Amino acid sequence: MLLDFDRLGPWKWVLITITTLVCLFLLLPIVFIAALSFGSSQWLIFPPPGWTTRWYGELFADPRWLQSAFTSLKIAAIVTVLSVGIGFLAALSLNRGSFAGREVLRALFLTPMILPVVVLAVALYAFFLRIGLNGTTLGFIIAHLLIALPFSIISIGSALEGFDKSIEDAAILCGASPWEARLRVTVPAISHGLFGAAVFSFLASWDEVVLAIFMASPTLQTLPVKIWATLRQDLTPVIAAASTLLILFTMLLMIIAALVRRGSKQGTKP
Amino acid sequence: MAMTATAAPGERIARRRHAAFVWALPALVLILLFFVTPVLGLLLRSVTEPTLGLQNYAELIGTGTYARIFANTFLVAGVVTALSVVIGYPVAWALAVLPRPWGQLVFAIIILSMWTNLLARTYAWMVLLQRTGVINKTLMGLGVIDQPLALVNNLVGVTIGMTYIMLPFVILPLVGVLRAIDPAILRAGALCGANSWQCFTRILLPLSLPGIAAGALMVFVMALGYYVTPALLGGTANMMLAEMVAQFVQSLVNWGMGGAAAFVLLVVTLALYAVQLRFFGAGRIG
Numbered sequence: 001m002l003l004d005f006d007r008l009g010p011w012k013w014v015l016i017t018i019t020t021l022v023c024l025f026l027l028l029p030i031v032f033i034a035a036l037s038f039g040s041s042q043w044l045i046f047p048p049p050g051w052t053t054r055w056y057g058e059l060f061a062d063p064r065w066l067q068s069a070f071t072s073l074k075i076a077a078i079v080t081v082l083s084v085g086i087g088f089l090a091a092l093s094l095n096r097g098s099f100a101g102r103e104v105l106r107a108l109f110l111t112p113m114i115l116p117v118v119v120l121a122v123a124l125y126a127f128f129l130r131i132g133l134n135g136t137t138l139g140f141i142i143a144h145l146l147i148a149l150p151f152s153i154i155s156i157g158s159a160l161e162g163f164d165k166s167i168e169d170a171a172i173l174c175g176a177s178p179w180e181a182r183l184r185v186t187v188p189a190i191s192h193g194l195f196g197a198a199v200f201s202f203l204a205s206w207d208e209v210v211l212a213i214f215m216a217s218p219t220l221q222t223l224p225v226k227i228w229a230t231l232r233q234d235l236t237p238v239i240a241a242a243s244t245l246l247i248l249f250t251m252l253l254m255i256i257a258a259l260v261r262r263g264s265k266q267g268t269k270p
Numbered sequence: 271m272a273m274t275a276t277a278a279p280g281e282r283i284a285r286r287r288h289a290a291f292v293w294a295l296p297a298l299v300l301i302l303l304f305f306v307t308p309v310l311g312l313l314l315r316s317v318t319e320p321t322l323g324l325q326n327y328a329e330l331i332g333t334g335t336y337a338r339i340f341a342n343t344f345l346v347a348g349v350v351t352a353l354s355v356v357i358g359y360p361v362a363w364a365l366a367v368l369p370r371p372w373g374q375l376v377f378a379i380i381i382l383s384m385w386t387n388l389l390a391r392t393y394a395w396m397v398l399l400q401r402t403g404v405i406n407k408t409l410m411g412l413g414v415i416d417q418p419l420a421l422v423n424n425l426v427g428v429t430i431g432m433t434y435i436m437l438p439f440v441i442l443p444l445v446g447v448l449r450a451i452d453p454a455i456l457r458a459g460a461l462c463g464a465n466s467w468q469c470f471t472r473i474l475l476p477l478s479l480p481g482i483a484a485g486a487l488m489v490f491v492m493a494l495g496y497y498v499t500p501a502l503l504g505g506t507a508n509m510m511l512a513e514m515v516a517q518f519v520q521s522l523v524n525w526g527m528g529g530a531a532a533f534v535l536l537v538v539t540l541a542l543y544a545v546q547l548r549f550f551g552a553g554r555i556g
Contacts, residue, residue: 029434093293116539118532123309
């Protein structure tokens with residue numbers, strides 16, 4: 001009946017109409033930005049009076065844009081490695097351990113995700129001012145690691161839950177050392193969870209704005225900070241060009257993620 | 271000799287269950303040092319600066335300007351939550367029943383919008399909603415309005431921008447809830463003579479209510495502490511709580527008041543999160 005598409009009756013067209021409108025609503029800003037980045041109007045008039053690649057030229061002519069993109073990439077890459085590594089150990093501990101306070105620990109590890117980022121940003125800002133980490137790459141990495149880690153722990157944790165631990169025990173009974181068993185049996189089996197953790201950690205750092213605004217200094221800016229600072233001055237089409245490139249980058253990541261997921265599904269088929 | 275050889279691996283397995291705590295240490299040290307300590311430090315400053323006492327909280331509660339910011343924050347969060355649920359529910363329902371290729375397409379659009387850089391999306395709305403923007407021009411072209419509507423630098427803009435961001439967070443968990451409902455229950459309802467409206471209001475809606483409530487609560491909590499979108503689309507005259515925290519620290523360098531405002535935001539968030547855990551289980555947070 002109501003959960004069978006062919007027998008929805010009058011509901012069918014209501015659902016289709018609303019879903020189409022919502023999809024258009026969700027696509028509108030994305031399509032619009034891409035179109036405007038090629039529009040010749042400085043004042044973002046739509047439809048544009050003509051087409052140009054001038055804004056992309058200005059984007060690449062300004063070394064500060066490229067520099068901030070490079071900074072973002074560097075920080076996100078380091079955060080990804082640390083987040084997957086530390087997250088793997090933490091998820092393993094929560095999954096396998098039988099020590100007291102395990103649930104408290106799990107809740108504590110996930111808290112940075114539910115706490116409003118601005119509270120963490122302000123608190124870290126104050127703390128880093130005292131210990132001299134403000135405006136440093138290390139400060140950025142620590143801040144972003146805090147919000148990337150919960151994603152890793154959740155992603156790897158759920159992969160570990162779906163993994164039959166007795167296989168690892170069997171490897172140990174066959175003579176493998178515990179870490180040998182973990183690295184050569186468990187890690188390959190939960191590779192989709194590790195990959196998910198890496199993608200989410202990377203995006204958590206790459207797209208992060210609020211912590212970055214507080215951590216940044218005039219000489220050390222990530223791409224979101226550069227966009228934020230430019231946006232506060234005026235709505236130049238150069239931001240549209242930068243945003244379009246970011247959207248393309250996101251799509252590329254989505255496609256890679258989808259391909260990996262499909263590959264891992266086929267790989268596990270008997 | 272033979273006995274120790276057979277006992278050793280089993281013992282090793284048993285022993286590492288307790289040793290497992292050690293593996294959590296890197297994460298624990300990181301969180302205690304760079305999360306718990308700074309947050310507690312900030313909260314401490316709210317009761318020690320400029321002098322020891324609760325004067326910061328008294329000022330926060332007693333001042334009309336701040337009261338308006340609290341009201342703004344809860345109003346926007348409430349409206350955004352309501353809109354997200356009302357618009358998101360039919361989409362989640364459609365996703366639960368749509369034939370495969372169409373369902374996947376809708377799914378891909380939702381994920382794409384969710385993964386698109388937050389600043390890129392907010393920038394798009396700033397441009398779309400401005401006085402000379404596409405939306406005002408279209409509405410004027412259609413003769414719906416004579417004067418451009420003020421859609422940015424006010425709470426209307428914030429509400430539109432935030433609903434856009436929050437929709438996926440309502441839709442995605444709801445799809446799972448709707449898919450988990452046994453269609454046989456609906457068939458039974460129909461067989462007993464319920465028409466399709468009754469099937470919806472008396473069976474489908476009540477059965478999906480826990481999913482709606484969980485999604486709504488999550489969106490409400492997220493909206494309360496949101497910073498970027500209100501700051502860019504709201505303008506300075508329509509501040510929300512998260513902006514107030516940032517403002518105290520960045521522009522006014524008033525750590526006492528900043529800490530107090532942060533504490534209020536923290537307590538409200540954690541209290542609502544506790545409600546979520548109590549009634550809906552851990553569920554999906556991210």
